Amino acid sequence: MSTRDLVLVALFAAIIVALGLVPPFTLGFIPVPITAQSLGVMLAGCILGARRGAAAVLLVLLLVVIGLPVLSGGRGGLAVFVGPTAGYLAGWVAGAFVTGLIAERLVRETQPELAQFLGFLAAAIVGGIGVVYLFGIAWLSYSSGKAFMEIAMASLIFIPGDLIKAFIAMLAGRAVLAGYPLLPART
Template sequence: MSTRDLVLAALFAAIIVALGLLPPIYLGFIPVPITAQSLGVMMAGVVLGARRSAVAVLIVLVLVAIGLPVLSGGRGGFAAFVAPTSGFLIGWAFAAFATGFLSERLVHSDQSGLVQTVSFFLAAMIGGIVVLYAFGILYLAFAANIGLTQAFVGSMAFIPGDVIKAFVAALVGRAVMVGYPLLPVRI
């Protein structure tokens, strides 16, 4: 990995941390808030590609592990990795990688703007929602000792917000692709 790749990964790690400064939105009927940090994970995937976005998320996870309050609500430390929702936190690295992997294969510079935007949106939806929720729901069902169905149904309240985040990530990916493409070219 080059110095440029590490700098870009660190930049997106900082963006993910900065999105944690936005106040969480509590729905009232579920104790888990909606946060903006998963938007940063999706944006890292569509802008940086698979490897660099996964490194960006791993940097954030290391910062959490050493106790820095970089998660939404000022959380940090090993306690963040043993909560019932820790599967979503661990899933960030896999979601970023999957989003980047799909972006690298679906988006090409010779495509129209609409096709690029739709491709980024699909990559963000599959990587940033399907992959992330697979990790999150499985761990939630295990850690909270509830069934998969209950964990799945409880997580569905977050899907509309995540679809909006995927759309925003797609717009960001397209804007960066036009101005200063960073996405690795894959054949």
């Protein structure tokens, strides 16, 4: 990685951490709070691409491992990696990678604007929602002893907010693509 790549990874890790300052909203029927940090995962993938986006999330998780309270609600430390949200945290890495991979494949500077918007939206939905949910729901089902489908149905409550986050990531990805041509290729 170049120095520019390292700076971008650190910048997006800081954005993910800053989004953790938004207080989480806890629901009573599922032990996973609604947070703004998943928006940072989508942004990292859409703007930085697969490799650097995943690296930004890994940097945040490294900060969590060493005990810094960088997760929403001021959580940090190794205990979060065995708690009910651990699957979502692992899903962030895979989600940022898949989001970036899809954005790299679907979005080109030479495409019409609408195609770019749709490419970023597809990337954010598939990677930032689908992949993250897959990891999170699987872990929550395993750790709670409840059926996968039961957890999946309870998780539907998160879909409207996550679609809004995907829309924001789409707008940001397109704005950066159009406005910052000197930003290194999303690889």
